[in-house]
Amino acid sequence: MSDKNAYAQSGVDVEAGYEVVERIKKHAARTKRAGAMGGLGGFGGMFDLSQTNVKEPVLISGTDGVGTKLMLAIKYNKHDTIGQDCVAMCVNDIIAAGAEPLYFLDYIATGKNKPEQLEEVVAGVAEGCVLAGSALIGGETAEMPGMYGEDDYDLAGFAVGVAEKSHIIDGSKVKEGDxxxxxxxxxxxxxxxxxxxxxxxxxxxxxxxxxxxxxxxxxxxxxxxxxxxxxxxxxxxxxxxxxxxxxxxxxxxxxxxxxxxxxxxxxxxxxxxxxxxxxxxxxxxxxxxxxxxxxxxxxxxxxxxxxxxxxxxxxxxxxxxxxxxxxxxxxxxxxxxxxx
CATH class of the missing domain: 3.90.650.10 (PurM-like C-terminal domain)
Structure with missing residues (x-):
């Protein structure tokens, strides 16, 4: 009988998962901004909207992934910038609607937890959040052997921003001659x-x-x-x-x-x-x-x-x-x- 527990025998390394969380905390801390509450590890990320000083706040959200660009990050074994791509795809969409990004959450699914590699990915997410002025307030990492190969991972994200109601950009003001x-x-x-x-x-x-x-x-x-x-x-x-x-x-x-x-x-x-x-x-x-x-x-x-x-x-x-x-x-x- 193997010394490994049943979950480990099925391909899921719980201890590696814990290590990933500890490694990424310092990266999330870089993204702290007014309104962000708490830290990583809870069941939900919190944000105090009253800290934005917006008179008529409208929340605008966006979600996206990185697509098959991930396959090149894996092929070239370079994982420290792909997280910025994920943030960018979300926050650029909501700025197009007139919203200032407030916070971001990421989701990483992988065939095998590799803490050093996943830390690089999240470091890129944090860098993207810093560039966007957005707090990284939470996320999820899932180890899914059988769904993904050991060297594979997928990355997606979710951003929420706030717009003053009068500043929303919905195309209604665009006119001939612009x-x-x-x-x-x-x-x-x-x-x-x-x-x-x-x-x-x-x-x-x-x-x-x-x-x-x-x-x-x-x-x-x-x-x-x-x-x-x-x-x-x-x-x-x-x-x-x-x-x-x-x-x-x-x-x-x-x-x-x-x-x-x-x-x-x-x-x-x-x-x-x-x-x-x-x-x-x-x-x-x-x-x-x-x-x-x-x-x-x-x-x-x-x-x-x-x-x-x-x-x-x-x-x-x-x-x-x-x-x-x-x-x-x-x-x-x-x-x-x-x-x-």
Missing amino acids: ILLGLASSGIHSNGYSLVRRVFAAYTGEEVLPELEGKKLKDVLLEPTRIYVKAVLPLIKESLVNGIAHITGGGFIENVPRMLSEDLAAEIEENKVPVLPIFKALEKYGQIKHDEMFEIFNMGIGLVLAVSPEKAARIKELLDEPVYEIGRIIKKTDASVVIK
């Missing part, structure tokens, strides 16, 4: 990786392709998703933005119309989009149709703002970064997005 301002992406972000993996399936990741300006392929593919919260919140608080589109899966074609009423469309000037080298490489090596690239990827623009022309100068003044004027809002005739 200009479209683009904020740069950091890379592919966290979408389209089923295609990315197919294009680069035969590569080790150590390659330095001519298009990638001296960077290793694996570093470019695992570049974490940019978090736009701190850049955009001041614009929202000054009521400078009429609409926001987070460019995720579906690229420009699917996401820009999400901030438009049915009678409006977006006209985008392709030559104003700062296409990143990785997208040129993907199009070349994957033999992807040029038009299709805009239906899949962000192409170098991770967030699109619809703004009144007279407010553009103030927005550029507040944003300490390049801002790209990539198009305008027009009356819809056929397509919701026209790229010319």
Whole structure:
């Protein structure tokens, strides 16, 4: 008879689970913010909404995962940035609705608890929360042998933010004549990786392709998703933005119309989009149709703002970064997005 207990014999290491919790506490502590209550280990995370000083608070939530980008993190044995991707996918969605992220919870499922590896993942989550000004107030780690392989894990998250009711961005203020301002992406972000993996399936990741300006392929593919919260919140608080589109899966074609009423469309000037080298490489090596690239990827623009022309100068003044004027809002005739 084995000395292991019955649960251990089934593949679940309870002690490793306890170690994971202890390892991640210091990372969660980095994300402390006003309103966050308690610590990790309880049955529920707590947040005191009265600490936000919002007069007419509306809670806005978002949930997402990282998708098959996780498979590259596992392939290249690099786990310290993928958590930021998870946070970004959630908080960028809720900032697009006008909400300041308050708190975040993560969920990690794995075939075998490896405390050092999972600590790296959660360290990335904590870094994302710091960048978003969001508290990491809880989460869950599940060891699921048989569901996942020993080297596999999945990662998802859930964010809650608050918006002043009068500052909610729902697209209702977007109008014909508004200009479209683009904020740069950091890379592919966290979408389209089923295609990315197919294009680069035969590569080790150590390659330095001519298009990638001296960077290793694996570093470019695992570049974490940019978090736009701190850049955009001041614009929202000054009521400078009429609409926001987070460019995720579906690229420009699917996401820009999400901030438009049915009678409006977006006209985008392709030559104003700062296409990143990785997208040129993907199009070349994957033999992807040029038009299709805009239906899949962000192409170098991770967030699109619809703004009144007279407010553009103030927005550029507040944003300490390049801002790209990539198009305008027009009356819809056929397509919701026209790229010319």
